[in-house]
Amino acid sequence: MVAHTVLLDFTVPTNQILDIEKQANLKSNITNVLKEHLVGLKHLTESSIDGSLVILFSGPKSSLITVRGYTEGLVTVNIEYYKPDDEEALLSFESARDLETALQAVTSATRSHTLTPIKRGGPFERYFPTADERLLEYDIDKLVFEARSPYQKVQIVHSKSLGNMLILDELQNMSEADLIYSETLMQRGKECYEDKEIVILGGGDGGLLWELLKENPKRVTMLEIDDVVIKACSQYMRSVCGDCLDKRITSKYEIIVGDCVIALNHMINEGHQVDYVFGDLTDIPISTAPHGDAWDFIRLILNSSMKVLKPTGKYMTHGNGASCPKSLKMYEEVLSQLCVPVKFTKDEAFIPSFFEVWIFYQVSLK
Amino acid sequence: MVAHTVLLDFTVPTNQILDIEKQANLKSNITNVLKEHLVGLKHLTESSIDGSLVILFSGPKSSLITVRGYTEGLVTVNIEYYKPDDEEALLSFESARDLETALQAVTSATRSHTLTPIKRGGPFERYFPTADERLLEYDIDKLVFEARSPYQKVQIVHSKSLGNMLILDELQNMSEADLIYSETLMQRGKECYEDKEIVILGGGDGGLLWELLKENPKRVTMLEIDDVVIKACSQYMRSVCGDCLDKRITSKYEIIVGDCVIALNHMINEGHQVDYVFGDLTDIPISTAPHGDAWDFIRLILNSSMKVLKPTGKYMTHGNGASCPKSLKMYEEVLSQLCVPVKFTKDEAFIPSFFEVWIFYQVSLK
Structure with a gap:
């Protein structure tokens, strides 16, 4: 049982945010596409932070959808909900990419990208950083051992491809493949x-x-x-x-x-x-x-x-x-x-x- | 120039969300810690989706901070802002982990985790999925070539460790290290x-x-x-x-x-x-x-x-x-x-x- 955070982003002409008429149009276009893909979408609230646009919606599976339009010409769409193990995902990577394609068209985006859903919470961590602080999602499927020693948090998790892995203070240390x-x-x-x-x-x-x-x-x-x-x-x-x-x-x-x-x-x-x-x-x-x-x-x-x-x-x-x-x-x-x-x-x-x-x-x- | 999305999550006792008094306490604790770490934090709005808590703040660098408390016992904190190339990050991975430690203490979290900041927008993509749809951040530092053919979007990007990489329709294809x-x-x-x-x-x-x-x-x-x-x-x-x-x-x-x-x-x-x-x-x-x-x-x-x-x-x-x-x-x-x-x-x-x-x-x- 974890929360899923689905992140999409769109590079758009800056006037889509800066021009009031165009912004109103962008908002209504985004809202319509989201409504088509997320049944029961409801507008929650709207705000502006230093000229940038913020719209909040609630959607199916008690999801929260945050749309932000930056004056620099970037629109981010974040969809977050809690997913019980026995329920289907609200958005798979594939359906999120379909949503991306639809949003890309109505936002006149020159580029767009969708990340595979980010899993948050649950009994074990899946994300560890590289030395240069890049994000890697490991194929962890089990927490094998966990204890807090006087010095650090000690965990052993199981990776499908690497075998058991030693995790110290949430940082990856050594696996059976090493x-x-x-x-x-x-x-x-x-x-x-x-x-x-x-x-x-x-x-x-x-x-x-x-x-x-x-x-x-x-x-x-x-x-x-x-x-x-x-x-x-x-x-x-x-x-x-x-x-x-x-x-x-x-x-x-x-x-x-x-x-x-x-x-x-x-x-x-x-x-x-x-x-x-x-x-x-x-x-x-x-x-x-x-x-x-x-x-x-x-x-x-x-x-x-x-x-x-x-x-x-x-x-x-x-x-x-x-x-x-x-x-x-x-x-x-x-x-x-x-x-x-x-x-x-x-x-x-x-x-x-x-x-x-x-x-x-x-x-x-x- | 990209937006940074910093994701933290905390597994908390469910009564921290379900019990009205405890929830009020949790909200004020989280707000206080956020105020200490994010100068000029301002409460924007608050809402509830099917019993789950939603609080929005604005913060330094025009950041939007979304706090969500799920009734299942999970608190997610998402901090998003636009970061020009010549400006320092509002939160490095290290300072985000410091924030995690402070929030962990006041939320009575039994576990917590911070992801390295996710970069969104910019001239090239950094995130590509594995075959089993895990998220990987590549060390891409340059868009070398981009064109839309009649069949697909064709990009060649440069990875610091892998050399040039062919990307087709935003999916990783082949690198110079392969x-x-x-x-x-x-x-x-x-x-x-x-x-x-x-x-x-x-x-x-x-x-x-x-x-x-x-x-x-x-x-x-x-x-x-x-x-x-x-x-x-x-x-x-x-x-x-x-x-x-x-x-x-x-x-x-x-x-x-x-x-x-x-x-x-x-x-x-x-x-x-x-x-x-x-x-x-x-x-x-x-x-x-x-x-x-x-x-x-x-x-x-x-x-x-x-x-x-x-x-x-x-x-x-x-x-x-x-x-x-x-x-x-x-x-x-x-x-x-x-x-x-x-x-x-x-x-x-x-x-x-x-x-x-x-x-x-x-x-x-x-």
């Missing part, structure tokens, strides 16, 4: 992990740990703050993490639930150095000790990580979407201003559940 | 085209013709109805079609601009048979002689194609998105009921510009 993410992050086939000592910062989904363990490392320590994420993934993302999240300590690895900043400081104080540190934290920092903005946090993590790396060690991390060159450039500037000089290489991969190319960094001490 | 489409359609590496005689039905983008010519066929005949598509792709999709659309006839191929149904009938009457027929038409039939619905057209094309195939010949075509099992099943039923018995194999590939897995059929005579 092996390439872990493989590019760890540079499988290019880096040798045999007998190496490794620290993972974050990585609560267990995907990276599971793939690293296949390479026979000496020991992996995973520092993840959110136990709820670990438990949820252990249960519902097993094609990603195998059984590695079932135990918290074995001869090959240890999962420490806690703030990685504190654990890193502890390692620094002890002079404990490792071969690889993986930065597999979420983009938005969740630390028990907040440290200013996101970039300050990234700087802190990087500087601390450098101090626990052997001189031959590497810091491996995800950057951002290839669609965000400014953010990537900023990251590279941060790298050039660390407490120690570093050099870096980059790799990229199309991540199925991100629907975009992602950039990964491999940072080593100069 | 070599895999032609390669899966032709089953590159699995079929041998050397010295073979081939007919392409449709294929106006030239991608298939260009790839087939690399395999040294005896002769390819392409039957495309829309000269505007050919000319546009020849100019703006050259990484897809090379120079093969520059000439209409060479010793290796011929491009015939016309209705492929008529050309197929002509071949049948002449008893002309070939090794391969490619069905590379758009999903929505555009023929000078309409033949009932889309499935009737598909049936007609298939039956005609079978008649021009040598006994060893194959009919190669695209099916539909893997997300549309019903439509694929229907297609396979059509195959089982042709004028001659056929057998078929299937293949699939993720098509970058479709953002989904597509199914391809290889049909041969039994």
Whole structure:
């Protein structure tokens, strides 16, 4: 049960809005077409905001129809109603496009467009943004798990094409179709992990740990703050993490639930150095000790990580979407201003559940 | 210059809408939060549709804010305004999420969600549907070509990640990143085209013709109805079609601009048979002689194609998105009921510009 919002828009000559006579004509034309397509349409009210036109109608299925005519020469038509699961949609994409064609003709529109109906509410979210904040509707059909941890809202939903997906604070994180993410992050086939000592910062989904363990490392320590994420993934993302999240300590690895900043400081104080540190934290920092903005946090993590790396060690991390060159450039500037000089290489991969190319960094001490 | 529509929604206890006192409280809470986030907010009007709440406000940048409270326990907030290119957005995705957090608190919402601002109007479309009618926002940044042919609206737009894209009647068709489409359609590496005689039905983008010519066929005949598509792709999709659309006839191929149904009938009457027929038409039939619905057209094309195939010949075509099992099943039923018995194999590939897995059929005579 969700509300449907159907959005149509029409580019029209500006005089259709600015000229009083033409505007009256436009209003009556739009009203007539809407009446033909929406049985029982009723005029509710009319208004004007700084010269732009606003008309409200009610329609079938208790729908609210908002028509707005902007003085810049754009008419938007929004139709919104509540759709119970067992009822037909008032407007399918096809019938909305028929309405568009009819409205296009009477508004003298030079262009027009209809969006597939937007679903709002219901037990799970369907819309997630790309790195450059474009809207994507996923084929989610089930809420598998939901809990609010002390740090974030943790959800696992099921996508028809991607399998189960981990959603943190309503942002898409990792799906069962994303092996390439872990493989590019760890540079499988290019880096040798045999007998190496490794620290993972974050990585609560267990995907990276599971793939690293296949390479026979000496020991992996995973520092993840959110136990709820670990438990949820252990249960519902097993094609990603195998059984590695079932135990918290074995001869090959240890999962420490806690703030990685504190654990890193502890390692620094002890002079404990490792071969690889993986930065597999979420983009938005969740630390028990907040440290200013996101970039300050990234700087802190990087500087601390450098101090626990052997001189031959590497810091491996995800950057951002290839669609965000400014953010990537900023990251590279941060790298050039660390407490120690570093050099870096980059790799990229199309991540199925991100629907975009992602950039990964491999940072080593100069 | 586009209008922005910012959509937020909140799942609330139903008594927040149904109980008159609670509803009054909800209204005043929402109004107060909106006032804090949208300077100069003005109450315009208020209404009720079958017990559901409707409040209208005007806000900064001549925005219209529509709040609707459904009796089923859902509150939607829609904020719409016109945004000139040189002005900041009234609400970025980030500030819209801040507004969501504030509204979530005062509405006792058990869940809430914010969509990235939807852009409406402007010189090019950004939103195209998947096969299962999900909404995708593409990273389009330029209208490269636009014309209305006798058959359809033909546009070429530029995507930052996919290169140029051919859009037909506002539906996404083919991008410069889609070599895999032609390669899966032709089953590159699995079929041998050397010295073979081939007919392409449709294929106006030239991608298939260009790839087939690399395999040294005896002769390819392409039957495309829309000269505007050919000319546009020849100019703006050259990484897809090379120079093969520059000439209409060479010793290796011929491009015939016309209705492929008529050309197929002509071949049948002449008893002309070939090794391969490619069905590379758009999903929505555009023929000078309409033949009932889309499935009737598909049936007609298939039956005609079978008649021009040598006994060893194959009919190669695209099916539909893997997300549309019903439509694929229907297609396979059509195959089982042709004028001659056929057998078929299937293949699939993720098509970058479709953002989904597509199914391809290889049909041969039994």
